[in-house]
Amino acid sequence: MHKFQIYSIFVVGMVTITDIAKALGVTPSTVSRALSGSPRVKEETRKAVQQAAREMGYERNVLASNLRRGRSDIVGIIVPRIYREFFSKVIGGAESILNAAGYSVLICQTHEKKDAEIRALRTLRKNQVAGVLMSHSFESDDPAPIAEALGEGIPLVQFDRVFRSLPGAKVVNDNFESAYAATRHLIANGYRRIGHFAGYETCELFVDRYRGYCKALEDCGMAVDESIVFKDTIVRETGREAALRALDLGCDAIYSAGAFSALGAIEALKEKGLRLPEDIGVVGTSNEIFTEMMSPSLTTLDQHAYEMGQAAAKAFLFGSQATTLISMELHIRESSSRKSICQE
Amino acid sequence: MHKFQIYSIFVVGMVTITDIAKALGVTPSTVSRALSGSPRVKEETRKAVQQAAREMGYERNVLASNLRRGRSDIVGIIVPRIYREFFSKVIGGAESILNAAGYSVLICQTHEKKDAEIRALRTLRKNQVAGVLMSHSFESDDPAPIAEALGEGIPLVQFDRVFRSLPGAKVVNDNFESAYAATRHLIANGYRRIGHFAGYETCELFVDRYRGYCKALEDCGMAVDESIVFKDTIVRETGREAALRALDLGCDAIYSAGAFSALGAIEALKEKGLRLPEDIGVVGTSNEIFTEMMSPSLTTLDQHAYEMGQAAAKAFLFGSQATTLISMELHIRESSSRKSICQE
């Protein structure tokens, strides 16, 4: 004969801790503590509660729990666009870590719009999420509204596109080193007048890539020519236009800070009748799936998106405030593989 | 001098309706009704409450609201993979409608796994979402666990991949008609032995595509040859293998129920030295971005994913129980555009 006896397991509606308490002849507080693993209940009681909960089909009402605790077990992830290979892989990486740690993931996309971003932050704050992982939109150039919309008390982890001035953890690629390596690769393949498709100046990662590009040229004794550095050249269409101008300006290679602009460039160059990599070489950044499929396949820097997502999730879990660097990897494909003329 | 006078607007912590009530000398219930648009408050009172709320920086505590109302303003969307162009567009379409209607969207991906799917459904139910839009994973072949995990009381809208036997609204493509049209297109381009890459038999949409393919052949006086119908051929790798077998079996064209399997087929065929569309024609389903970029570009059926998402969201909002049909559109590209021999 046990001390705890279940008197009745029939309950109308959802089973609550109060029902369990009544059934066992204890109080709701004891049930709550037993189920949440508090050390303040006897092991025997915990067992009885757990069994009763199982038998009665209890499920914790997370809404009530959240209200009382003032926070939920949801982590928000804000990205510009979910279908970008890069972001979807980051999300996948973050999910794998967060789910294992008992969190659910709420995904929001901003479509690169500032106001959608603010709305997403507000929604997350109102739902009192446990934390936010975010990569800001291109449109937002000011960290202040972000900090305001998120409010205090919710940890923010920024990844890829970060505002240095916001507090909290950051996870970014080694943009400087990788751009350096990509440019050196072009030089090693004998290209001599290398243009650059740069991104937005408000976005640190693009500035770092630009700097890496400059450093590589300088280290090889080449001068940086600002006339063949094309700003804000990230999407397919601007890539097409810039490629044609680069051609007019005598370029024999392009290092693009984006993948879609590199795609546009290759399309435009092919239409002009140029052969890649013989006549002109192209290297892009961000390893979208199409970079491998297109013809010629595109040499790119792989961002290790999955690892970035994992790193961001871990930074949240451990409450880190540090900046993590994820290295990129150069995938050498057809678009830049000319016989090496200038061996290093 | 107004009737309502704000006595104090200084509050520690978050502002609640009780604070507003105190400030105005009314009760929380009146404030609640005023803010939620109940007709049972005087217009003058409503104005005063709204102004006070604004001035005091009030924000409704959605957790408390959800607990009391027993549901939230979140709609869950469950998809196999967010980075699939198709699903991300569906999500985009659903988002546009749901956000406008005051809902937030919680996205979950199952990675085609049954247990991840069940976990997602449980999480959503526990958070008492207002509804769920879902496209089930390939792995799940039984609707019963889905119904059980979601429980009762949460409306379910299925899209694309649906279980006919589950109650609730469904939004699907006109798979039969479109497969028919795609196959007729190949016939019209002079192809005479057309193989089919079919999907999983547990998934209705693939069965419908198969039936459309058969009907087209029959209508043109061609017999269906089961030896050139390749089951479970949906991913890139199986597409490669099936293409080689199809070739051995004398096929001069393939209608694939997937896009990635069509991609694999084209890769394999090109490696074999075949010319497309001259030697062999290929049509795929699902308009992924790479279908347009590859060489030769792939003729596909565009699923109008965005519209499907919008339709699913509307079905939820209006509480529909009907099945909506979204038509697919044949995008004719290089992979099947042989000079027409047999004009219709």
Add this chain to the structure above:
DNA sequence: GGAATTTGTGCAAACGTTTGTATTTTTGTG
């Protein structure tokens, strides 16, 4: 064997909102 400590439960007050019912105030009618 009594005092001090530890251990396990109970009590009750939150968390902030919503809502059925009761009560007051206002309006309308003869």
Add this chain to the structure above:
DNA sequence: CACAAAAATACAAACGTTTGCACAAATTCC
């Protein structure tokens, strides 16, 4: 002006959980 009806507001009880504090029982200590 009295009285009924309607309109506006107040009251109070939820929703289900968590948690500080109090209290009893069991254990330890000298």
